[in-house]
Amino acid sequence: MYYKVILFDFDDTLVDFHDAEVQAYGHLMRHYEVPSHLHDYHRFKEINQNHWEAFQRGEITKAEVLRHRFIATFETYGMTVNGQEADIVFRDGLARAPIKWIAGIMPMLEALHSQYALAIVTNGVTDTQERRIAQTDLHTVIDHIFISDKVGAQKPNVGFFEAVFEVFDQYDKKDFLIVGDSLTSDIQGGINAGIDTCWFNHRQLENKTAIQPTYTIEHIKALKEILM
Known part of the structure; x- marks a missing residue:
């Protein structure tokens, strides 16, 4: 895909x-x-x-x-x-608090940056999230950051994703993939918004919900196989 x-x-x-x-x-x-x-x-x-x-x-x-x-x-x-x-x-x-990366994240983002538009979609308080993100070099690989507090809606609400679609208005919904660890926030949010989803289950949790992601991976390296 x-x-x-x-x-x-x-x-x-x-x-x-x-x-x-x-x-x-x-x-x-x-x-x-x-x-x-x-x-x-x-x-x-x-x-x-x-x-x-x-x-x-x-x-x-x-x-x-x-x-x-x-x-x-x-x-x-x-x-x-x-x-x-x-x-x-x-x-x-x-x-x-010092930032601790999930294994393999920055190399993956650096590899994807030249081929895809990349964005962060996060629930949280604007000041807190901006201060945390400012500790990192994500500005070198991320094109846009969406924080629920600033957007005025929180994942999994469709309103959050409508703000994303407004910024990336040159793309269709089929062009989007959301990657996240939360079934109820990220994956359900993607489903609500009508885009494909990838559950990043790096903690190897059991899915006890009725929420079904498009893809499931346990290591970020596996994202490459989805994007090939």
Whole structure:
């Protein structure tokens, strides 16, 4: 299949978000002087995931997610915090965390750059994502960056992809391929938008959903076979 535009998710597709999030959580715990032996990233991860899933179901707003995930986390420590302040501290730690690449990503992007239009499509807060991306050399290989906060819509909503199609208006939907690690965000988003999808399952997770990607790969090198 011949594609012309490759859309890449950012977190856990190009870079290791888990690593950055662990560092940001440590930064948050130190800010609020929580003893190190009580730091429990997995506690936060579960609470955070539950809040984002509630957001995707339309039960709470994004602003409520960003505040309440920390209020709920610190309640488990018997502490009361200002959720908005905690979110700012956490996102500052996230933006400062050194970038850790997923294996093989930059060589692949450098190889593709001369043949395809490349774009990043990421859900997140504009300031945080721009600061993180600015740590990298992605500007040398990426043609455009779409951040949900700036776009005004979040993957998997069609509105997010409409903003992408508006920028790349010289191409048809058949020319697009989205590559991402999230079935519910990247792959479902691509399906909703009517473009082909590639699930980058580098963590070798079981697909327990009804979402069916066009392709599935476990190493970024396998993307070459799809694009041949």
